[in-house]
Amino acid sequence: MERPRSRCPINLAVELVGDSWSLLVLRDVMFADRHGFGELHAGSLEGIATNILTDRLRRLVDAGLLTREPVPGHRQRVRYQLTEAAMDLYPVLLAMASFSLRHLDPDPDLASWAREVHAGGPEREEDVLAQIRRSNGLAHVPSAGQVVP
Amino acid sequence: MERPRSRCPINLAVELVGDSWSLLVLRDVMFADRHGFGELHAGSLEGIATNILTDRLRRLVDAGLLTREPVPGHRQRVRYQLTEAAMDLYPVLLAMASFSLRHLDPDPDLASWAREVHAGGPEREEDVLAQIRRSNGLAHVPSAGQVVP
Numbered sequence: 541m542e543r544p545r546s547r548c549p550i551n552l553a554v555e556l557v558g559d560s561w562s563l564l565v566l567r568d569v570m571f572a573d574r575h576g577f578g579e580l581h582a583g584s585l586e587g588i589a590t591n592i593l594t595d596r597l598r599r600l601v602d603a604g605l606l607t608r609e610p611v612p613g614h615r616q617r618v619r620y621q622l623t624e625a626a627m628d629l630y631p632v633l634l635a636m637a638s639f640s641l642r643h644l645d646p647d648p649d650l651a652s653w654a655r656e657v658h659a660g661g662p663e664r665e666e667d668v669l670a671q672i673r674r675s676n677g678l679a680h681v682p683s684a685g686q687v688v689p
Numbered sequence: 690m691e692r693p694r695s696r697c698p699i700n701l702a703v704e705l706v707g708d709s710w711s712l713l714v715l716r717d718v719m720f721a722d723r724h725g726f727g728e729l730h731a732g733s734l735e736g737i738a739t740n741i742l743t744d745r746l747r748r749l750v751d752a753g754l755l756t757r758e759p760v761p762g763h764r765q766r767v768r769y770q771l772t773e774a775a776m777d778l779y780p781v782l783l784a785m786a787s788f789s790l791r792h793l794d795p796d797p798d799l800a801s802w803a804r805e806v807h808a809g810g811p812e813r814e815e816d817v818l819a820q821i822r823r824s825n826g827l828a829h830v831p832s833a834g835q836v837v838p
Contacts, residue, residue: 547795548734564699567699586694586697632781633699634784638777640701644701644702647698651697
């Protein structure tokens, strides 16, 4: 990040992902298990434009939130995966979903994962996180650990 | 909110507060205890412009996240306060601050509240929330309660 407006921790996060699309791209990699440009574009519920998707993927890779690797055997295909740092945005996405559940009348099907995580408690959440980690080639982590260093 | 791009719970929250300034205005009311236009403008670490501040305050009032009341005895003064709904964005702000603490090298003084909340556990967090509620004229809530209905 070049020259943040301030080094307030909330502002730094806002500058990183506080735009209309970055968190939605991360959401689709994290919860919809989409890892290719084509499926991220075609599957976008919000109809993300190709130029915006290209830009946000590049920014997220530059920010260390996604990795971008060629798919073996497919000359032009690339796979995007979450990094460990991106996993630490999971609580942000969950908190946003929880807020929506209380106040914004989301689609029940689209909100069911968030409701399940809340209803299922820590064990259900660990399952969800373990599944996300597997899908993104991240090492198994036995328990959630410290949120802050 | 008119015609959201989708009713995904994360998207609804992104459409509500996923811009460069809305969460920072809420942050300043919540954590910096600023309630007037003048102090929100003058105290802004990020140098928010008056027209943007005016627009975001209006949007946040329209969205039911802030109340706007005249200050008794001051003809032109207005006080902005957090609503109960806005209190439910506290976990989003905290999760963003936690992410920054791990990955974005925030200013230690500006990040100290977040570090204290983590170090102090639920009791410290209840103190912080109780103080915020008092400053915003919200009824005392003895314990955090359910996150999801």
